[in-house]
Amino acid sequence: MESSFFAEFSKTDKMNWRRQLEKELNGRSYEDVLHQVADSVVMQPYYVAEDLESNTHYLEIQKAQKQTPGWLTIPPIAFRTPSGTNQRILRHLERGADAVWLECGDTPTAHLELVKTLHTIRLTDTPVFLDTPEPAPHILKELTQGSSYYLKGGIVHDPLADWMRTGQDYGPALDSIAEGMALTKAMREFHSYKVESHLFHEAGGDVVQELAYTLASFVTYMDELTGRGVSPLMAAGRLVFSISIGTHYLTEIAKLRALRYLYRKVTRSYGLPDELCQPFIQAQSSRLYQSAHSPHNNIVRHTSEAMSAVMGGCDALSTLPYSAEFVGSESDEFSERVARNISLVLKNESYLDKVTDPAAGSYHLEMLTSKLVEAAWDLFLVIEREGGLPRAFKESIIQNSLEHSWNAKIAEYQNGKIMVGVNKYRENEEKPIFEGRVESAAVFPNWEYTLLTKRSLEEIAPMKH
Known part of the structure; x- marks a missing residue:
């Protein structure tokens, strides 16, 4: 006679779990164990199958996730000189990288010397993503040298984010993106622009703001590009979402899963078929939480962030070197190798590249994803x-919202939230912590960058574009 393994245990329901929890809280309130993910998102300490069954769209969220496992290991490389950059690219590719993300800054096309910078790299086999504001037609002319190569990777830049940082008109850049799309119409694996969350993440935005403002940026691009004659399908299919991944492990997993479903809601509104619309998500470890006090702790943080990214279903993973963000410090070969190997260990030893949507079915993660979506x-x-988004930005709606979240984030760390090696478990206790706004750089070592970002947001707000 067959018997259930759980036959000797009586069935219970969620209220019984709650009564037991309240008993073990020893007088503390149940509300004390609720988790405030964002202003509008509160999570209970546990969920059960009935919670998932009552969720009307978690199955739709699952269907929107990436259908094939794995990701590209794609180290970010800052352009310096053509020959030096070429050597670094080749070193990465020889030692496990699948693709390259080349951060060109404002370097003019002529100074990039792409023939020399990308020497011996087969652009038809190796995806190379050029993050540059230079006009796409100029870059493409140099990449192809007049031949009809099938290129992988892309020319990825976010003119909207630049506008929010500097006030520079994004219209001409959008014209260039549309021209580049026309020239690469047959190159289905070539991406033409990016939509980044970094600006909102690094200005203190919570997870809901990151998702909402990133989605609003995407919709702005859809409207602007289709207005320039680009088909909705091409506009939706040729972008890269470049997303910062923070240290809140489960929340960041759910953030990427929510982004895929939100993207699908937008593409469906344009009447596009689901099977032809899959976003390409490049996840990057957060610059905001880099610690200057204990830089080696960044290796652990970046590992946690990388795991969130791949569990959440990123298509490409860019792990920053642990010392990359500090004034006077440049990443060296050792820190670059450690960063690259985080992705390689997750692939070759953890086998996380063998599973599609590993978070599917987790009561907590499914509920969190659903709440973030809503x-x-x-x-x-x-x-x-x-x-x-442009109008909301000009009216300072976005800036004011981010300012509120930034202040709340600082208050959390001032009132007991821990950042290991920064406000607790520090190796060097000589410098004071939490003594005013500027000194709060001890909480977020990259504060100078964030202040510059926020200052530019505040300065642009009254400008008429």
Whole structure:
């Protein structure tokens, strides 16, 4: 006679779990163990199967996830000189990298000397992503040398983010993106622009703001590019989402899963078929949480962030060197190798590249993903009602919202939230912590960068573009 392994245990329900929890709290309130993910998202300490069954769209969220496992190991490389950059690219590719993300800054096309910079690299086999504001037609002319090569990778830049940082008109850049799309129409694996979350993440935005404002940026591009004659399918299919991944492990997993579903809601609104619309997500370890006090702790942080990224279903993983973000410090071969090997260990030893959507079915993660979807969509609709992202930005709606979240984030660390090696478990206790706004760089060592970002946001707000 067959018997269930659990036959000797009586069935229980969620209320019984809660009563037991309240008993073990010894007088503390149940509300004390609720987790505030964002202003509009609160998570219970546990969920059960019935919670998932009552969720009306978790199956749709699952269907929106990436259908094939694995990701590209794609180290970010800052352009310095053509020959030196070429050597670094080749070193990465020889030692496990699958592709390259070349950060060109404002270097003019002529100074990039792409023939020399990309010497011996087969662009038809190796994806090379050029993050540059230079006009796409100029870059493509140099990449192809007049031949009809099938290129992989892309020319990826976010003119909207640049506009929010500097006030520079994004119209001409959008014209260039549209021209580049026309020239690469047959190259299905070539990407033409990026939509980044870094600006919102590094200015203190919570996870809901990151998702909503990133989605609003994407919709702005869809409107602008289709207005320039680009088909909705090409506009939706040729972008790269470049997403910062922070240290809140489960939340960051759910963030990427939510982004895929939100993307699908937008593409469906354009009448595009689901099977032809799969976003390409490049996940990058956070610059905001880099510690200057204990830089080797960044290796552990970046490992946690990388695991969130691959569990959340990223298509490409860019792990920053642990010393890359500090004034006067440049990443060296050792720190670059450690960063690259984080991805390689997750692939070759953890086998996380063998599973599609490993978070599927987890009661907590499914509920968290669903709550993020709902909250981010609601905030996105608020931005739409204000006239879209550019209008909301000009009216300082986005800046004020980010300022509120930034202040709340600082308060958390001032009131007991721990950042290992920074406000607790420090190796050097000589410098004071939490003594005013500027000194709060001890909480976020990259504060100078963030202040510059926020200052530029505040300065641009009253400008008329």
